[in-house]
Amino acid sequence: MGVGASIQKGCLEKQIKQCMRTTGMQDIFEGTPQPIVEEKYQGQLVKQEGGKWQWKDKPRDLTSVTILIHGTWAPRAALNGWADPDNPNNAVIRSQLCKPLMAFIWRGDDKPKDREDASLALSQLIMSLNAQNIKVHLIGHSHGGNVARNAVAKLEGKVSIGQLVTLATPVLSDDTVEIKKIEDRTDFHMHVFSEDDKVVTLARAQSAAQRLLHAALRPLRRQAKIVPKSSESCHRKYPSADLQVRFKTKVAGPVQAHSDAYDCKVLELIFERVRGQDYGALLHDKTLCLEVDIDLRAPFASDLDLYEDD
Numbered sequence: 284m285g286v287g288a289s290i291q292k293g294c295l296e297k298q299i300k301q302c303m304r305t306t307g308m309q310d311i312f313e314g315t316p317q318p319i320v321e322e323k324y325q326g327q328l329v330k331q332e333g334g335k336w337q338w339k340d341k342p343r344d345l346t347s348v349t350i351l352i353h354g355t356w357a358p359r360a361a362l363n364g365w366a367d368p369d370n371p372n373n374a375v376i377r378s379q380l381c382k383p384l385m386a387f388i389w390r391g392d393d394k395p396k397d398r399e400d401a402s403l404a405l406s407q408l409i410m411s412l413n414a415q416n417i418k419v420h421l422i423g424h425s426h427g428g429n430v431a432r433n434a435v436a437k438l439e440g441k442v443s444i445g446q447l448v449t450l451a452t453p454v455l456s457d458d459t460v461e462i463k464k465i466e467d468r469t470d471f472h473m474h475v476f477s478e479d480d481k482v483v484t485l486a487r488a489q490s491a492a493q494r495l496l497h498a499a500l501r502p503l504r505r506q507a508k509i510v511p512k513s514s515e516s517c518h519r520k521y522p523s524a525d526l527q528v529r530f531k532t533k534v535a536g537p538v539q540a541h542s543d544a545y546d547c548k549v550l551e552l553i554f555e556r557v558r559g560q561d562y563g564a565l566l567h568d569k570t571l572c573l574e575v576d577i578d579l580r581a582p583f584a585s586d587l588d589l590y591e592d593d
Contacts, residue, residue, distance in 0.1 A: 353389075354424045413443075469523075
């Protein structure tokens with residue numbers, strides 16, 4: 284890494300951090316939703332009028348990118364977490380999808396309007412890259428997956444994406460996105476979830492009163508280690524997904540299971556098994572899922588099975 288690149292990335296991080304606000308355990312990004320590219324490409328992706336983006340001096344071999352979208356209250360993940368495009372743990376994504384990697388940082392507040400604004404900005408980015416013959420793949424964690432799906436639904440003309448991977452993404456009861464729009468503009472959609480993930484339960488609380496109650500009781504639950512129960516299934520499969528992957532880790536807790544979805548070991552095993560699996564039956568019968576058992580304590584002790592969803 285050259286000195287110039289180091290200074291450039293440092294300036295970018297400083298600008299972004301100036302737009303960050305932390306309240307308790309919640310991080311909010313007050314700036315405009317924007318991409319963060321890998322270090323060696325810093326300064327090449329330039330924003331133009333109307334929300335469009337231009338890749339200056341695009342290398343001839345740059346034909347596709349993978350965009351990582353963080354979830355609620357996690358914009359810092361784009362700077363030094365799982366969504367950081369320079370994070371060495373993302374080697375599995377580079378090998379299984381494509382490089383370069385790009386993070387997409389958005390406000391990250393748990394509000395529909397923030398997700399809507401982020402998805403609009405992301406759709407403009409996708410269309411800008413598509414106009415430069417760059418294929419886009421999307422990986423979204425938690426509500427970042429909903430930002431990704433909503434962005435795909437907003438694409439115009441003949442623009443489409445390659446693979447869409449949603450990790451521990453809540454399937455909202457009031458989701459109004461047309462499934463056909465997602466299916467028509469996505470080459471392949473894989474949805475990864477865990478039944479141990481209780482964070483999704485909170486994310487799917489339908490009323491404002493429920494959200495306030497969950498927020499008020501959170502400190503007490505944390506102290507007493509009580510996991511809230513859901514009155515309905517909080518891990519419904521995504522109707523638009525081509526492949527559903529249910530994973531289970533032997534060291535997962537109610538919160539840990541939510542973040543395990545982007546653990547590099549979990550992703551490596553899932554990508555490896557999905558590529559090696561003849562899942563033609565799964566694509567025709569969407570009542571079936573892949574089930575992956577992972578022991579994060581071991582180098583790689585795991586099993587892969589098919590199961591029929593209830």
